[in-house]
Amino acid sequence: AGVTAEDILNDAATTKDVVTNGLGPQGQRFSPLEAINRTNVREMVPAWAFSFGGEKQRGQESQPLVRDGVMYVTASYSRLYALDVKTGAKLWEYNARLPEGILPCCDVVNRGAALFGEKVYFATLDAKLVALNAQTGRVVWTKTIDDYRAGFSNTAAPLVVPTKTRGALIVTGVSGGEFGIVGRVEARNAETGDLVWMRPTIEGHMGMLDGKPSTMTGTKNASWPGDMWQQGGGATWLGGTYDPDTHRIFFGTGNPAPWNSHLRPGDNLYTSSRLAIDPETGEINWHFQTTPNDGWDFDGVNELVAFDLRKDGQVVKAAATADRNGFFYVLNRENGRFIAGLPFVRDITWASGLDANGRPVFNPANRPGNPASAAAPAGGGVPKGQSVFAVPSFLGGKNWMPMAYSRETGFFYVPSNEWGMDIWNEPIAYKRGAAYLGAGFTIRPLFDHIGSLKAIDPASGKVVWEYKNKAPLWGGVLTTAGGLVFTGTPEGFLKAFDSRTGEELWSFQTGSGVVGSPITWEQDGEQMVSVVSGWGGAVPLWGGEVAKTVAHLSQGGMVWTFRIPRRVAAR
Ligand SMILES: O=C(O)c1cc(C(=O)O)c2c(n1)C(=O)C(=O)c1cc(C(=O)O)[nH]c1-2
């Protein structure tokens, strides 16, 4: 049976399928299942494993979906597999034929598919949106989102949003912030793939609604000098969440382009921000900017997760986000107002804290210097601005990997990393399809661990527990009513922790680094857990000194599915 709007809206409460990225459109990644729990998780063993095969063994950041006995899982290099959930046998496979010259900044990743009606949707590294027949894998339609030669690509899972006036929409963003593209969110008719609305994330650019130009919320170019808004970045590369309760789409926006912030004094709206968008029109209802005039590559794309904040006997419609810049924010999701914030990594240097509105209090000495006021080096070459050591590194206190929120404990489980970087600025001019950074950098460790999974209580603003991991954590998190928190490590383990104490209760070596997001669901009355294994993503490519420490890790491409054997479960 086809996936309905009701199935999408109920995905967080139902357990038989997983039809959304995030286990519900709000992206809480919480399952009410408790058959696998603190007491018996030690008995969990593999049910089956599946290999994506071939030579394309890297960067498996996908979250599988499950519907009516079929698992839909994407793989690196824009591939999609349909598997029999009972045996792991392959039903069909779709392999996008990618052109030479695609320009993903940070590995050939894909984070997952979307399901609606009889179709399965996913976006490709050459910036296309593909709709396949979920039964057969045959292409129903393909839409070009934009030109990969200009630096556009797509890595995120599409978001399905049921609307009141325009039916179900497939909502996508774009990648390409490091190439000076202009970010945008766009919505397509789920049936036909026709564009319904498009909303740019940089002031001054015109949006679109029903084929007609639609103006941008806010003052034209007010926060950008000269023509810098024309290639302003603000890529929407991580996709979004949807909150049925307020009927708002939440999207984060990436770094402003170029990285050299001295070329664009001003807040550079709406880069490094969270946007609340009206699904009916694409208009921006509110924005919250985490890093105004970003100079450290602090993309603000991190997922905004809706939850009910219980504080002083009141329930507030809140949402939380853990930013790349190292701060965790609690916002009012009705109006975007700042409620509370805290640093979730140690020794942040670029800001001393947040003010009453959640705006960072900058440390001016920790902004990389202006190359325009530096002398050209004696031996030739470009002038370099003053280099600074900044924490967190540009790969962030948290990067793409999604956190989870437990409706049982009320805690957020945040996959974070503790590291810093040397960063300096250089002159740069925009050239279509070329890197547009104007900065140099190298990442360095701070401690003898980098990865850190933290349980954060949004009501008290306290870190309740922490699990330290040697390599940077790069996988998503799942939490369950069974009192468990699941996440993977680059060292290859899928692990289960006690959601209250952080005690490690179970781990399994998958054979390659785990940078995917685990799921759980109920199959014929039995709870199952799945995760994709296959090391990759930005760390091996951009990790500087840290990349050397993970160079020995094996690449891969497998789906692992676990269960507790029935005879044990029955005890
Ligand atoms: O600005 C952008 O368009 C953009 C896109 C992506 C992406 O699509 O994967 C990443 C980043 N930026 C980025 O800054 C980053 O650190 C990053 C890490 C990863 C990854 O999958 O490991 N992707 C991206």
Ligand SMILES: [Ca+2]
């Ligand atoms: Ca970026």
